[in-house]
Amino acid sequence: MDLSAISPVLLIASLMVSATPILLAAIGELVVEKSGVLNLGVEGMMITGAISGFAIAVETQNPLLGLVAAALAGAILSFIFGFLTQVLLSNQVATGLALTLFGLGFSSLIGKSYSGVKPPASARLDIPLLSDIPILGPVLFRHDLMVYVSVAIVAGVWIMLKFTRAGLVLRAVGENHDAAHALGYKVVRIRLLAIMFGGACAGLGGAYLSLIRVPQWTEGMTAGAGWIALALVVFASWKPWRVLLGAYLFGGVTVLQLNLQAAGLAIPVEYLSMSPYLITIIVLVIMSSDRNRTALNAPASLGRTFHASH
Amino acid sequence: MLTLEKRAIPSRFWARSTPVLAVFMTMIAGGVLFALLGKPPFEAIRTIFWDPLFSEFAFYYRSQLLVKAGPLILIAIGLSLGFRAGIWNIGAEGQYIMGAIFGGAVGLAFYPAEGWYIFPLMVLAGAMGGILWAMIPAMLKTRFGTNEILVSLMLVYVAQNLLSSVSFGVLKNPQGFGFPGSRNLSDYPAAANLDLIEGTGFHWGGVAAILAVLAAWGLLSRHILGYQIQLSGQSPRAARFGGVEPNRLVWICMGISGGLAGLAGLFEVAGPAAQLTPDFNVGYGFTAIVVAFLGRLHPIGIVLAGFLLGLTEVGGGIAQQNLGLPAASIQAFQGMLLFFLLAMDVFSNYRLRWATTEVV
Numbered sequence: 001m002d003l004s005a006i007s008p009v010l011l012i013a014s015l016m017v018s019a020t021p022i023l024l025a026a027i028g029e030l031v032v033e034k035s036g037v038l039n040l041g042v043e044g045m046m047i048t049g050a051i052s053g054f055a056i057a058v059e060t061q062n063p064l065l066g067l068v069a070a071a072l073a074g075a076i077l078s079f080i081f082g083f084l085t086q087v088l089l090s091n092q093v094a095t096g097l098a099l100t101l102f103g104l105g106f107s108s109l110i111g112k113s114y115s116g117v118k119p120p121a122s123a124r125l126d127i128p129l130l131s132d133i134p135i136l137g138p139v140l141f142r143h144d145l146m147v148y149v150s151v152a153i154v155a156g157v158w159i160m161l162k163f164t165r166a167g168l169v170l171r172a173v174g175e176n177h178d179a180a181h182a183l184g185y186k187v188v189r190i191r192l193l194a195i196m197f198g199g200a201c202a203g204l205g206g207a208y209l210s211l212i213r214v215p216q217w218t219e220g221m222t223a224g225a226g227w228i229a230l231a232l233v234v235f236a237s238w239k240p241w242r243v244l245l246g247a248y249l250f251g252g253v254t255v256l257q258l259n260l261q262a263a264g265l266a267i268p269v270e271y272l273s274m275s276p277y278l279i280t281i282i283v284l285v286i287m288s289s290d291r292n293r294t295a296l297n298a299p300a301s302l303g304r305t306f307h308a309s310h
Numbered sequence: 311m312l313t314l315e316k317r318a319i320p321s322r323f324w325a326r327s328t329p330v331l332a333v334f335m336t337m338i339a340g341g342v343l344f345a346l347l348g349k350p351p352f353e354a355i356r357t358i359f360w361d362p363l364f365s366e367f368a369f370y371y372r373s374q375l376l377v378k379a380g381p382l383i384l385i386a387i388g389l390s391l392g393f394r395a396g397i398w399n400i401g402a403e404g405q406y407i408m409g410a411i412f413g414g415a416v417g418l419a420f421y422p423a424e425g426w427y428i429f430p431l432m433v434l435a436g437a438m439g440g441i442l443w444a445m446i447p448a449m450l451k452t453r454f455g456t457n458e459i460l461v462s463l464m465l466v467y468v469a470q471n472l473l474s475s476v477s478f479g480v481l482k483n484p485q486g487f488g489f490p491g492s493r494n495l496s497d498y499p500a501a502a503n504l505d506l507i508e509g510t511g512f513h514w515g516g517v518a519a520i521l522a523v524l525a526a527w528g529l530l531s532r533h534i535l536g537y538q539i540q541l542s543g544q545s546p547r548a549a550r551f552g553g554v555e556p557n558r559l560v561w562i563c564m565g566i567s568g569g570l571a572g573l574a575g576l577f578e579v580a581g582p583a584a585q586l587t588p589d590f591n592v593g594y595g596f597t598a599i600v601v602a603f604l605g606r607l608h609p610i611g612i613v614l615a616g617f618l619l620g621l622t623e624v625g626g627g628i629a630q631q632n633l634g635l636p637a638a639s640i641q642a643f644q645g646m647l648l649f650f651l652l653a654m655d656v657f658s659n660y661r662l663r664w665a666t667t668e669v670v
Contacts, residue, residue: 040459044645080649089314089660090652093398093459097599098652102645108638109347219638224467231460270475277464281450284461289454307316307660 011255016143017213019251020150021046021205021222025229026236026243027154028201033233034161035194036174036301040096041081043226044103045199046206049074051107053207054119054217063122067146067207074203075196077103082195086188089305104220114217122146122212146208151244153201158240170194174299177306187306202226224277231280235287237297246283253279314660324658329604329611332650333618339650340643354633358625358643371624376511377582379620381406381574383613384519385598387526388567390607394530395539396546397563401447401462402571403595404469405440409572410579411469411476412439414586417501418481418492428500432576433514440572441565443469448564452557458564466595474588481586491587495580503581515577519616522570527609539563571595593641597623600644604651619644 025042032039052073057066081099084090122144161167170190173180177187209225210217228250236242257272265272337359341351362371385402392399399405413436420428446465450456474490476482481492496502503513530536542549542559550556574594583590601619605611626640 084649084653088653088656090655094603094648095652097400098645098648100645101596101600101641102649105638105640105642105645106343108636109343109642112634112636219636224464227460227463231464234457234460268475268479270471270478274468274471277467281456281461281464285450285454285456288456291455307314 011252011259013143015248015251015255016147017251018254019247020147021209021213022225022229022232022250023150023244023247024146024153024205024208025202025226026232026247027150027157027240028198028205029229030233030236030238030240030243031157031161031170031201032194032198033302034174034238034299035170035191036177036299036304036306037082037085037191037195038092038096038303039078039081039099039195039198040093040230041078041099041103041226042198042202042229043222043224044100045074045077045202046103046209046226046229047107047220047222048077048103049203049206050210050221051111051114051206051217052203054114054210055110057119057207057211058114058117061120063120063211066119066211067204070203070207071200072203074199074201074206076199078195078199078202079192081199082192085305086191086195089307092303092305100226108219111217111219115219117217119211119215119217122215144212146204146212150208154240154244161240171299174301177301177304181306181308187308191306202229205229228276228280231284235283237287238299239297250276250279313663314656315663316660317658320658324654325606328651328654328658329606329615331654332604332647335650336643336647339646343642343646349633349635354629354635357629357632358622358640360625361628362621362624365628371628373505373509373511374624374627375617375620376516377513377620378623379616380511380513380515380519381578381594382598382601382619382623383616384515384522384574384577385567385571385594386601386605386612386616387519387522387609388570389598390602390605390609390612391526391529391539392563392567393543393602394607395542395559395563397451397560398459399444399447399462399564399567400459400599401444401464401466401595402567402598403591403593404462404466405443405568405571406575406578406595407466407469407473407591408443409436409440409575410583410586410590411473411481411575412436412442412572413576414492414495414579415476415481417495417498417580420500421493421498424500426500429503429514429580432501432580433573436572436576437569438572440568440570440575442568443572444564444568445561448561451564452560458560470591473586473591477586477588483585492585494585496584501580502584503577511582513577513581515574515581518570518573518577523609523613530609535562571598596641597644600648603648 025046029039029042049070053066053070056069057063077099081095084095085092161171169185173185173187173190181187206222209221232243232246235246254276257275261269261272337355341355344354345351362368362375389399389402413432416435417428417432443465447458447461450461451458477490477492483491483493506512538549538554539559541552542554579586579590597619601612601615605615622640622643629635630637
């Protein structure tokens with residue numbers, strides 16, 4: 001085993017890259033859950049985004065168009081979920097599971113002809129001067145555009161939820177949909193918009209995986225990333241900056257275990273590969289063990305069906 | 311303007327006809343999807359739903375139908391109890407894998423001894439493997455209030471890694487020329503789960519499925535526990551006032567669903583799959599969720615739904631060979647089926663009304 005091959009600078013730089021897909025998906029899901037909707041279909045939307053983005057990027061040879069297409073595909077798919085749960089009042093848990101099943105199948109159906117294809121390369125933003133700073137340069141300023149976009153989305157969501165009227169209305173809908181309805185807010189419309197924002201973010205996260213992080217298309221390539229994103233929202237207690245912190249911690253674990261695999265640690269590969277999932281469980285347990293805190297942070301109407309009877 | 315008005319009691323007519331309607335709408339939507347992707351729509355639908363039963367080679371496919379429907383029904387029966395009570399075990403795939411590992415390991419430990427007691431011990435170990443794996447989310451849920459959906463699902467990935475670890479490691483066939491995977495259990499008579507009636511695909515898993523269906527039917531219609539399960543699902547608050555212990559239900563529902571999933575895994579690995587390999591599992595644990603919902607969480611409905619989805623699994627296999635559709639595309643079908651079913655549920659729970667004035 002050769003641990004000296006693991007460079008801390010590269011480790012931190014690559015953890016940001018490895019965290020970006022789940023960061024994007026989780027920040028989208030945070031907005032959805034803040035509006036009182038639990039969408040368990042993140043995994044399905046991510047993988048659909050991954051293949052849609054990949055296919056469009058390969059056909060047009062333009063990675064940026066691919067990312068836009070992925071966000072669109074995620075939003076369209078999430079609209080199905082939104083229509084079913086908000087207009088047809090279906091059970092959110094079951095509908096979310098259906099979305100995941102459908103997404104996994106649909107993506108492999110269109111993805112068949114794209115396996116083994118190389119996507120067009122995405123440009124790295126080598127920010128002049130800043131990227132030449134020792135240590136900080138490679139860690140912070142030599143990434144591709146999406147790493148910065150994902151942080152910007154987190155900041156945007158934080159500002160929106162905390163400082164704007166729209167954010168206040170969204171939170172009101174999530175805390176008590178009946179009261180929000182009585183005040184004249186369009187509960188269903190607001191939730192549909194939130195759901196589609198979540199879908200777009202999940203789609204982007206998936207496309208980041210297939211276009212930049214891996215970059216390649218393989219069937220079922222998200223491998224539970226969508227579910228981890230869902231867990232991340234709980235970990236973050238529905239707070240945007242904690243989603244960022246959680247995603248980077250998680251990215252760190254993933255990168256570290258990959259590095260340990262490469263360094264030939266005496267632990268079998270399988271046990272290292274299962275560590276991200278085990279750590280997710282442990283984190284969930286720690287966060288939920290204090291029931292009062294969880295109850296305070298979770299949107300009060302989360303997962304409940306809204307039916308305006310009068 | 312159309313509005314929805316809640317029915318006091320869900321409509322029985324709609325509850326029974328929506329699954330049938332959902333299947334037809336899935337066929338239509340699936341055909342459209344295939345046409346958009348440049349595959350022949352009618353041929354694809356016929357291959358999936360018709361050929362397994364009535365084509366030239368149907369004599370072979372018909373036995374496959376029982377092979378696929380058995381585990382689906384067995385797992386879905388267990389899941390349906392939890393789903394009725396609002397306990398969401400969606401990690402049946404992981405419990406299925408653990409049942410196969412535990413049961414398979416017991417069988418392999420006895421190799422090459424012969425004895426009538428070996429297979430029953432394997433069955434017991436398979437059920438235990440599934441139960442133990444399901445006890446993890448149950449324990450975390452009752453003790454810390456951790457979300458059972460996420461924990462049970464994470465454990466699927468852990469189980470998959472464990473499976474690959476044992477098939478490359480401790481349970482690898484010493485005479486397997488270095489290939490991953492255990493000894494072939496179908497070559498080991500004391501541990502093999504062969505067809506009880508030659509060529510029908512009916513093995514001990516089928517027997518277990520029948521017993522599970524009967525037991526679930528009795529439990530739900532004749533036993534206090536079944537009443538408590540249904541009460542907790544429909545009104546958790548009323549159930550607590552009625553003396554139902556929510557944590558006890560979590561333990562019971564997770565235990566039953568985990569045990570049945572573990573059994574399904576053992577019967578599969580000792581029978582049709584015949585050996586533990588890193589990818590012997592084919593997603594029955596997830597398909598069973600669709601089976602449970604399509605069967606309206608009712609034992610008889612689950613039997614019918616299990617056969618229907620078993621049919622699509624067989625048909626999906628044929629479509630894979632003849633039309634070059636990827637194996638996972640059948641999942642797209644199953645997802646759509648669940649979509650249509652959930653969408654049309656609105657008719658059983660609500661009434662459509664014309665409202666003359668709109669104030670909403």
